[in-house]
Amino acid sequence: MRIHRFEQEITLARPLEEVFAFFSDAGNLDRVTPPWLGFRTLTPPPIRMAVGTRIEYRLKIHGIPVGWETEI
Secondary structure (H helix, E strand, O other): OOOOOOOOOOOOOOOHHHHHHHHOOOOHHHHHOOHHHOOEEOOOOOOOOOOOOEEEEEEEEOOEEEEEEEEO
16 A cells, blocks of 8 residues: 655744644644545544644545545
8 A cells, every 4th residue: 555645834824822723623624624525534532632643534535535644
């Protein structure tokens, strides 16, 4: 099985505390993901954000189910 790595960086013109609070809640990823992707978080809440935390997701790309894992 091939593992693909995707890295992305963005600059937001918002206070650090506000941005950190939003992105430290894994449930907010559902809010920013387009509904047509059928995105859902598989890791049960609460998800404690820390270095090394792994979060599993499932989504559909052109109707094909895709597993996705994030490591913080």
